Amino acid sequence: MDLSLIIMQLFSGIALGAVLVITALGLTIVFGMLGVVNFAHGALFMIGAYAGLYLASLTGSFWWGLLLAPVLVGAFGMLIEFVLVRRLYGRSIDDPLLLTFGLSYILVEGVRIVFGSDGIPFPTPSQLIGVVDLGVGFFPKYRLFVIALVAVVLLVLWLMLEKTRVGLIVRAGARDPQIMRVLGVDIGKVWLAIFGLGVGLAALGGVLAGPMRSVNPEMGTLVLAEAFVVTVIGGLGSIVGAVVAGLMVGICISMVALFAPEMATIVMFALMAAVLLVRPQGLFGLKGRA
Amino acid sequence: MPVYETKSYETKSRPAGLSRRTAVMGLSAGIAALAMPRLGRAADDTIRIGFPTPLTGPFAAEARDQVKCAELAVKLVNDKGGIAGRKVELLVRDDKLNAGEAATRTLELIEKDKVHAVVGALSSAVQLAVNEVTRARGVIYVSISQSDTINEAKDFSKYTFHEALNPHMTTAAVARQTIKKGMKVAHLVADYAYGHEMLRGFKRAQAAIGAESVGEILHPFGAADYSTFMPRLMSLRPDVLCISNFGRDQANAIKQAVDFGIKQQMKIVVPVILHNQRLAVGPDVFEGVVGGANYYWGLESQNKTAAEFNKAFRAANGGAIPTDYGAYGYSGVGSLLQAMQAAGGTDTDKVVAALEGLQYDLTKGPQHYRKCDHQSVQSVLVLESKKKSAMANENDLFAIVANDPGADEMLRSCSELGHAT
Known part of the structure; x- marks a missing residue:
């Protein structure tokens, strides 16, 4: 086994991890701030891919699809929060879970009715077709772009949460919404925005995955499971946890694929089990939460 | 852990929640009944x-x-x-x-x-x-x-x-058109019965032709990402890559292989080339991929x-x-x-x-x-996916490379299958 192959494998793992991070991020933010386990996350990922594809073909440019789909689907997410999820705050955690679970079925079935149950081609943007020579092997340009974009999104998110006044309110709201209300902050608006952000991130993941996988109504099912595994490993509600766990899972899958390829899917669940045995709250989770 | 919490909540008595849950259950049962109507048996002799x-x-x-x-x-x-x-x-x-x-x-x-x-x-x-x-x-x-x-x-x-x-007759027909003596062949195989049977078929066919197997990678059934298998497949430097999987696995595996530039290095061959999956990923990705088929509408010309x-x-x-x-x-x-x-x-x-x-x-x-x-x-068909510029219309997906007429010799003998002869 030569070194260049292992380096290539490491790279594939990071690229895979980048997609996992972006999908887990929305899930963990919504849980961390709102205490809502969004089971429709995978379906909204799928909606994002379809929206991106539709907008890209409408405008003739992948880039408009990439920009507009997360915004529009995020707005749709806010509508979901405003009309449905909002009514269930303060109840047990399984109420919004059931609601979003049902919603995911409706969304998948809706897409089947509108776009059909067959896969639809989502062409890679022409600027990103082809491979780059990394010195140790060739790697698709598009996947490099995904790594870079996810890094930028993470940076923006971090700056927003840590360095702005809005971020301060959001973080405080996650700790103690009651006090925030007393201090005169309309926490309902904050939650609306956070839910929209979470859904928008799911949609962004969907658009990014489009040119790598076939776009079909069931594409979110597996993604939901993966996002949950990453979120649980990282610690429910922890953004840093989602990033670290996403990359960890990606690299683990990739390394296992090299030595025992048929175990490539199982390994992520094994990793989750191992982490939970040692740290039941996940790597970066807070004790007593979740 | 949310799982445990969920359980503890269920033990709480909440009349509103209970009735809603019952309503949801009743509703879904109703929908299920609507979705699967028991058709009245018009006559008993149907x-x-x-x-x-x-x-x-x-x-x-x-x-x-x-x-x-x-x-x-x-x-x-x-x-x-x-x-x-x-x-x-x-x-x-x-x-x-x-x-x-x-x-x-x-x-x-x-x-x-x-x-x-x-x-x-x-x-x-x-x-x-x-x-x-x-x-x-x-x-x-x-x-x-x-x-x-x-x-x-x-x-x-x-x-x-x-x-x-069956996999035996399909892989034999495909291998005859794509694998030559002395070639190196790598396999990417879905890890379940279909993949295993196709792999067995290809290996038997390539042994008969005199080609060499340089590697076999089993992938989990239903995987969405194949990127982690690509560096290894490329390092094997085969002449032909046989991808033995089905449905969306085929579309995703071929699409990602093409992203990695695999087609510039080797020929992609599949046991069964699927009409719907070719539609799902487009002509550029499938261009030049060869696979077997039981039927293709274009057969109507002959x-x-x-x-x-x-x-x-x-x-x-x-x-x-x-x-x-x-x-x-x-x-x-x-x-x-x-x-x-x-x-x-x-x-x-x-x-x-x-x-x-x-x-x-x-x-x-x-x-x-x-x-x-x-x-x-x-008969067994062997098809090659056409490039976009060669398609006469949107249904013109494949060129018919071979149409081997049906014959008992295509099958393994009755005695090999364990039947009394």
Whole structure:
């Protein structure tokens, strides 16, 4: 086994991890701030891919699809929060879970009715077709772009949460919404925005995955499971946890694929089990939460 | 952990939640009842054919075509007055691509719906589960999905018929067109019955040709990402890469292989090239990929039966064309109905005898079920995906590289399968 192959494998793992991070991020933010386990996350990922594809073909440019789909689907997410999820705050955690679970079925079935149950081609943007020579092997340009974009999104998110006044309110709201209300902050608006952000991130993941996988109504099912595994490993509600766990899972899958390829899917669940045995709250989770 | 919390909440008494939950359950039961209406049995003498197929899941596109074609076969017979004056009814059930689900649905079809025969399934593992149920109850089963083992003595019964191609004959035909003596071949294989059987077929074919296997990578069934297998496949430096998987796995694996520039280094070959998956990822990705097929609509230019089948399908489906796995639905149900016609009814032993003696030509030329193992002897197509500029219209997906006429020599011998000869 030569070194260049292992380096290539490491790279594939990071690229895979980048997609996992972006999908887990929305899930963990919504849980961390709102205490809502969004089971429709995978379906909204799928909606994002379809929206991106539709907008890209409408405008003739992948880039408009990439920009507009997360915004529009995020707005749709806010509508979901405003009309449905909002009514269930303060109840047990399984109420919004059931609601979003049902919603995911409706969304998948809706897409089947509108776009059909067959896969639809989502062409890679022409600027990103082809491979780059990394010195140790060739790697698709598009996947490099995904790594870079996810890094930028993470940076923006971090700056927003840590360095702005809005971020301060959001973080405080996650700790103690009651006090925030007393201090005169309309926490309902904050939650609306956070839910929209979470859904928008799911949609962004969907658009990014489009040119790598076939776009079909069931594409979110597996993604939901993966996002949950990453979120649980990282610690429910922890953004840093989602990033670290996403990359960890990606690299683990990739390394296992090299030595025992048929175990490539199982390994992520094994990793989750191992982490939970040692740290039941996940790597970066807070004790007593979740 | 949310899981534990969820449980603890359920023990709390919350009347509102409880009643809502009950309402939801009642509602979903109501919807389920609406979705699966128990059709009133118009007359007791209706001939009922059970048709389990994975309407949901990664093979849904292929399954839907199977249903359309099976319905067409039934309609054409009913239009001509049915069988011995009896109407034929197709009872379609979703097996969810799950062996347990398929066995349950099949059992229901036999015990509750009193079907006279079963046709269907779209996975090598699921068809074996259906076959377990049907052979134990002495019901005829015509399988329309690829499998080698279903014909072997261990799984075979006199009620078991296999209308689909099998991996042995498919891979041999594909290998003949793509693999030359001295070539290096790598395999990316779905880790379940279908992949294993195709791999076995390819290895046998390449050994006969004199090609060398440089690596075999098994991937988990239903994987969405194949990027982690690509560096290793490229480092093996093969001349040919055989990707033995099915449905969306095929589309995703080929798409990602092309992203990694694999086509510049080696030829991509698949045992079965799928019409719907080619549509799902587009011509540029599939360009130059070679694979086997039981049917391709373009056969109509050289085959009269294909032209007639296409015409009937177009008329029934608003001008659409039938696809590969769809054609199995048509010939599987069609051959069974022809045998029932010949037997004058549904008496199982008589229909079995009629199927064994049947010479049928429904989609692409003469076919018959071999007596010892009930495998349908039929032609095998080898197709190459066309590049976009070479397509005459949007349905012009493939060029026909070879059309090997059906012959008993294509199959493994009866004695090799463990049947008394």
